[in-house]
Amino acid sequence: MQKNTQSAERHINMLIDWFSQSSVGVLLLDSTLQCVANNPCAAELIWERIQADKSDGLPQDFVQALRPHLEPLTQDSSHQHATYMQLEQPDQPSMLLKIECSIVHPDAMEQGLFFITLRNASKNAHLARKLKLFKNAVENTGSAVVITNANGEIEYANTRFSDMTGYNLSEIKGKSTSLLRSNMTPEATYTELWNTIRHQKKWHGTLLNKRKDGSTYWSLQNISPIHDELGNITNFVSVSEDISQIKAHDQQLEKMAYYDPLTDLGNRRNFRRTLDQYLHSPSHTGPHTLLLLDLDHFKQINDTMGHEAGDALLNTIANRLCYCVSDNASVFRLGGDEFTIIFQDLHERDAIINSVNELLTLLAQPVQIGFHDVRITVSIGITLIGVDSQDASDLLRNADLAMYHAKQLGRNTFAFYETYMDEKAQHILSIEHDLRNALASNQLSLAYQPQVNAQDGRISAIEALLRWQHPTRGAIPPDDFIPYAEETGAIIPIGRWVLLEACNAAKQLQAEGLPHLKVCVNLSARQFDHPDLIEHIKEALATSGLAPHWLELEITESMLMRDMQYAIDTLNRIKMMGISLAIDDFGTGYSSLSHLKKMPVDLLKVDRSFLHDIPKDKDNIAITSTIIAMARQLGLSVVAEGVETKEQMRFLQDIDCTLMQGFLFSRPIDFETFKAHYKACPFHCRVCLEYNACSIRQDADAEGLLN
Numbered sequence: 001m002q003k004n005t006q007s008a009e010r011h012i013n014m015l016i017d018w019f020s021q022s023s024v025g026v027l028l029l030d031s032t033l034q035c036v037a038n039n040p041c042a043a044e045l046i047w048e049r050i051q052a053d054k055s056d057g058l059p060q061d062f063v064q065a066l067r068p069h070l071e072p073l074t075q076d077s078s079h080q081h082a083t084y085m086q087l088e089q090p091d092q093p094s095m096l097l098k099i100e101c102s103i104v105h106p107d108a109m110e111q112g113l114f115f116i117t118l119r120n121a122s123k124n125a126h127l128a129r130k131l132k133l134f135k136n137a138v139e140n141t142g143s144a145v146v147i148t149n150a151n152g153e154i155e156y157a158n159t160r161f162s163d164m165t166g167y168n169l170s171e172i173k174g175k176s177t178s179l180l181r182s183n184m185t186p187e188a189t190y191t192e193l194w195n196t197i198r199h200q201k202k203w204h205g206t207l208l209n210k211r212k213d214g215s216t217y218w219s220l221q222n223i224s225p226i227h228d229e230l231g232n233i234t235n236f237v238s239v240s241e242d243i244s245q246i247k248a249h250d251q252q253l254e255k256m257a258y259y260d261p262l263t264d265l266g267n268r269r270n271f272r273r274t275l276d277q278y279l280h281s282p283s284h285t286g287p288h289t290l291l292l293l294d295l296d297h298f299k300q301i302n303d304t305m306g307h308e309a310g311d312a313l314l315n316t317i318a319n320r321l322c323y324c325v326s327d328n329a330s331v332f333r334l335g336g337d338e339f340t341i342i343f344q345d346l347h348e349r350d351a352i353i354n355s356v357n358e359l360l361t362l363l364a365q366p367v368q369i370g371f372h373d374v375r376i377t378v379s380i381g382i383t384l385i386g387v388d389s390q391d392a393s394d395l396l397r398n399a400d401l402a403m404y405h406a407k408q409l410g411r412n413t414f415a416f417y418e419t420y421m422d423e424k425a426q427h428i429l430s431i432e433h434d435l436r437n438a439l440a441s442n443q444l445s446l447a448y449q450p451q452v453n454a455q456d457g458r459i460s461a462i463e464a465l466l467r468w469q470h471p472t473r474g475a476i477p478p479d480d481f482i483p484y485a486e487e488t489g490a491i492i493p494i495g496r497w498v499l500l501e502a503c504n505a506a507k508q509l510q511a512e513g514l515p516h517l518k519v520c521v522n523l524s525a526r527q528f529d530h531p532d533l534i535e536h537i538k539e540a541l542a543t544s545g546l547a548p549h550w551l552e553l554e555i556t557e558s559m560l561m562r563d564m565q566y567a568i569d570t571l572n573r574i575k576m577m578g579i580s581l582a583i584d585d586f587g588t589g590y591s592s593l594s595h596l597k598k599m600p601v602d603l604l605k606v607d608r609s610f611l612h613d614i615p616k617d618k619d620n621i622a623i624t625s626t627i628i629a630m631a632r633q634l635g636l637s638v639v640a641e642g643v644e645t646k647e648q649m650r651f652l653q654d655i656d657c658t659l660m661q662g663f664l665f666s667r668p669i670d671f672e673t674f675k676a677h678y679k680a681c682p683f684h685c686r687v688c689l690e691y692n693a694c695s696i697r698q699d700a701d702a703e704g705l706l707n
């Protein structure tokens with residue numbers, strides 16, 4: 001018997017020895033639930049944690065809790081039982097113990113011993129809880145989450161991913177994430193992505209992905225590699241958002257900021273951005289060419305046919321430009337009727353000229369607008385990007401100067417930028433600057449040129465012509481400064497002064513007892529459009545005291561054609577005041593005599609170009625005769641301008657022209673000189689002075705008119 005007990009003890013010690021290093025606690029209890037043996041881990045779990053004395057045996061509450069689980073084993077020794085037990089610990093959270101019980105019979109001990117293993121399950125429970133929490137978070141997050149293995153094959157995808165792509169986890173598990181590729185993301189993006197994550201770094205970027213139904217969406221992705229304790233990548237986690245709406249919004253904003261809504265071409269901002277890229281990006285080798293295109297007389301089309309027609313025309317021009325230029329060119333609309341084209345890598349002069357000529361030919365083809373065939377041409381300025389300048393603003397200015405030069409060459413043509421154009425522009429700028437002081441510093445004056453009656457040579461009117469005596473440049477002809485006065489608006493105060501000065505002059509002739517004369521004053525387009533025009537006319541008449549029927553206002557044909565209704569209304573208001581109206585430079589504009597019927601005008605001034613080489617030039621004879629005959633039918637008087645020879649004078653007398661004006665009779669002269677001449681002879685035809693023989697004067701003399 002003693003031998004058996006010794007042998008059982010040996011077995012028990014052996015058992016406990018096996019488990020001495022184990023992280024699992026082992027207890028051996030006898031049938032009365034006294035502890036027979038335990039390993040160090042069990043001692044730590046049972047006694048040390050609750051700071052109990054081992055000599056007091058097992059803690060009572062532990063035994064109480066354990067007992068029900070051991071009883072079944074006594075019925076069936078082959079049975080095993082597992083349970084969990086919460087163990088309270090002072091000053092610490094309670095510990096969850098996993099307890100597994102069985103009966104062992106060391107060396108055939110009759111009663112057997114309860115073999116109990118104890119495991120601290122708190123840690124696992126904590127981990128399990130944490131895992132559940134994370135799983136819930138991942139499952140319910142607003143972002144799509146995909147976990148792949150190291151080869152990029154999908155292991156997990158959350159519900160948001162399914163909502164976003166249309167794929168269930170079951171149908172994509174094990175498949176490569178490449179099933180999301182739309183083939184519209186540049187390959188370089190994927191190369192960069194894989195290089196980054198394979199080097200254990202996070203990748204952040206945007207991919208254009210494809211859903212199950214084939215539609216595409218913009219995905220903002222964060223992809224992170226996951227690695228094991230040895231640093232090997234085991235998985236990749238991708239968290240993504242569908243940013244299609246944001247992208248669409250961005251694209252819309254970009255469109256609004258960078259594109260012209262009428263033509264869909266890039267706008268001025270887009271042009272500047274592109275030009276800067278060409279200037280600063282090393283990938284754009286160059287040199288490249290910049291073209292600035294401006295439609296000729298577009299304003300006239302807009303004014304006469306309406307803005308809708310103007311818009312339709314601009315659209316057609318935009319389409320033609322895009323059609324004509326190849327892939328290496330970009331077309332922009334800067335605004336109004338201004339377009340630019342950047343030709344990439346085009347800088348050979350001959351090649352540029354070829355391309356520009358193609359453009360000019362295509363654009364000159366008629367454009368059908370409504371029932372009309374409209375012809376429009378363009379003037380093109382050319383500058384070489386990176387050669388003429390490295391600065392975007394300078395380049396645009398160069399192209400503008402060259403385009404302006406092309407306009408002066410007669411339009412429907414092109415000009416390359418040359419450095420001398422800068423000097424010219426400088427000159428214009430200084431004229432504009434000096435013009436602002438000209439009026440205040442009394443540098444302006446009026447010259448007067450008489451208009452004589454074609455039949456009796458009597459002066460019937462004088463035209464007031466503006467003169468500018470510049471302090472350093474000397475006399476500047478009106479054709480050289482009036483366009484700038486127009487452009488800058490300086491013509492408004494200047495024109496107001498001219499009106500008053502001219503009315504004063506006519507009134508002074510009357511005051512000195514001379515035969516009354518009409519004074520003719522030129523109105524510029526800007527003056528004609530100005531809301532204060534009528535006020536300025538009234539003011540000149542009131543201040544000078546001149547009766548309105550001694551004032552004649554001259555306007556050009558083109559001013560009438562811009563907005564016919566406005567022109568008719570304004571002319572009617574002037575006419576109602578008793579002032580006469582003349583159309584200047586007649587024959588050079590676009591009006592027809594039928595248009596004139598609607599205008600309340602009294603007089604046509606035939607442009608002096610039609611008198612050129614008369615009576616040799618048969619065409620000019622025909623034109624002048626026709627204008628005068630038709631004007632007569634419309635009840636209008638006619639003044640022939642630029643009469644320089646007696647032959648021209650005779651011809652005009654023969655065809656019953658009403659009035660004549662020209663160097664033959666008098667050059668424009670200052671008021672005092674004119675007054676002296678006029679006092680000397682009211683038939684101030686000057687033929688008698690210049691040729692010493694005047695048929696008009698002789699005839700007049702014969703009729704006793706000179707007495």
Ligand SMILES: Nc1nc2c(ncn2[C@@H]2O[C@@H]3COP(=O)(O)O[C@H]4[C@@H](O)[C@H](n5cnc6c(=O)[nH]c(N)nc65)O[C@@H]4COP(=O)(O)O[C@H]3[C@H]2O)c(=O)[nH]1
Nearest residue numbers: 465466478479498522523524642643644661662663664668
């Ligand atoms: N070759 C030649 N020329 C002749 C002859 N007879 C007259 N001329 C010139 O023809 C122009 C007639 O004036 P315009 O057609 O109204 O053309 C005027 C008019 O359009 C404009 N202008 C002149 N004064 C004013 C003004 O006060 N206001 C506005 N808005 N424009 C003005 O400047 C233009 C040029 O004026 P000017 O240089 O004074 O030039 C004047 C005059 O000197 C001739 O026999 N042969």
